[in-house]
Amino acid sequence: EAQVTQNPRYLITVTGKKLTVTCSQNMNHEYMSWYRQDPGLGLRQIYYSMNVEVTDKGDVPEGYKVSRKEKRNFPLILESPSPNQTSLYFCASSFHQSSTDTQYFGPGTRLTVL
C-alpha cells in the first residue's frame, strides 16, 4: 500500500531532550516536507527537500533540523525542544516538486514538550 508513515504517533518529552521524528514513504517520491499544525494557524511548512541531499527552509524552521540521506526517509530533528514546539506534525511527499503535484500526508505526530 502506498503510504507515508511517521513514528512515533505520540510523544511527550521534556525541554532540552533531543528527539527525532521519522518519516518514510514507499512511493519513490522526490519531494518531501514537514509541516506543523497549530490551532488557528493552519499548517505551516518547517523544511522541505526536493531530492536526496537537497533540503531547504520553509516558513518556520527555527529550532528544527532535517536530513535527506535516502530518498524514502526524511527525519525531523529537534536538538533542544522547547514548549513552543508542542504541536501536531505532518510529513508529506509528492512525486516531483511541481506545484501541480498532489502531496500525500502521513498520519501525524502529536508532540508535547513539558
Add this chain to the structure above:
Amino acid sequence: GNSVTQMEGPVTLSEEAFLTINCTYTATGYPSLFWYVQYPGEGLQLLLKATKADDKGSNKGFEATYRKETTSFHLEKGSVQVSDSAVYFCALSDRGTGANNLFFGTGTRLTVIP
C-alpha cells in the same frame, strides 16, 4: 507573498443542506489550488484540486472552481452528509517558488447533524 484566507468556522449544517466554504488567495506567481480534508484523528487527504484558471476540481460531490479574476476557490457541495464532518483546508502551491510548497488557510471545521 503567498497567503490563503478561508471562512472562519465552525460551520454546523443539517444533513442534505447546501455547503459553501469560502477561500480567497494571494499569490506572487501562478498557483495551483487545493482543498484538503482532515477527518478526526487522521492526516490530510486531497479532496480536489485545480491547476489553472477556470478549471473546476470535483470529487465525492464537492466542487470548486479556480477564479483568477476574484482570486477565489470556494468549496461547494449540494447535499452534505454526516460523514462529511471534518476540517477542510484550502491551500495553494505557487510554481513561481520553484518547489511544491503548500500555503494553507487556517481550516474550517464542518459538523453535519442528522
